[in-house]
Amino acid sequence: MGDLSTTDRTRHRRLREQGRTGRQELFDVLGAGFVCHLGVIVDGAPMVVPTVYGFDSEHVYIHGSVASRSLTGEGRTVCVTVTHVDGLVLARSVFEHGVNYRSAVIYGVPRALEGEEKLEALRLLTEHTAPGQWEYARRPNRKELAATTILAISLEEASVKIRQGPPDDADDPHDVWAGVLPLSTTWQAPVTDPSAGHDVPDHVRRRAGTRIG
Template identity: 80%
Template structure:
């Protein structure tokens, strides 16, 4: 596994080379929307913190939303040791999707969505010891930069109740759709265009039992897009 101490957890720099093009990840349809460089994958991962983990449990498919963090080589997933979805030893598929707008065309057939998405295949590996603690820091800092040094660190009991899985980013596929409808030659005279969708953090709401003011690293998120 990658040495976590040598990676940048929140904003990893792109590694040289293209994404893998295996039978599971090569672009078959809408190839013009495909992205092949690793930086495109990192851009999608930076823009969110919730993914969908697809696994097979007791012979049945299961897709579970969960938070993630990442560095230049691995995706890290977090959950309870009792979770059936956090399996290891078998291939899993993780997806991350961001909707940037509705594409409203002249014909219903050409309607669509502007989006950014990533699909990652790999065999999850459960972490322990220092690797587990460092991966939990990576995950925490990805969701809320500055929080790891501000809040209480997990104790032994909490760590024992937590599973952290690492999935290599070696096998991944990225697609991006942007721009206007593609039926400009349609003679039907109606409005066509894009209805953009944005997201931003709202002002923090303080827990009624908290006695401290909102810390600076949390305030910096207010109004910021994600």
């Protein structure tokens, strides 16, 4: 599958031991979540907004309203970040406190999709967020598609960092407890819309109790 390309923006400068270069490691970080933060310049000022995403082997896909100012960056470089927090690292000294995490940073010039390409990207995004929902729910009609922007951002320029394990201050003479406070998130039981007259579908029910990330 190969390694990620290294550019001046993605080169690991600090904490290089946490850097990862494998393309599969990028896919693992993207596959573990479904919310990213999109950084753009709007009217000369930075804007960072959270949004759901989908991806394939070449692109990450972001969607939103055609009226969204954060999705008007076609032709200009944007930054997409995905972060998963796996635990607090509580050391003997406050200086050595930290976080166990997995993160990806992607730089690229977004391209607005149209036609079948747009519909396929929306399917990928839907299936990444809620597997099985594309076949279960009604597909978007022409009016809904026209009101939706789908941006494709290449995965060519990306950086991955991962921090795991205990604190790094085992030689600190301060004699107190040190370790990791793990963090995990799980899906809860589905809550049915009172106006819905159907049982929870299997593809939704099966996710209850499963871990996110």
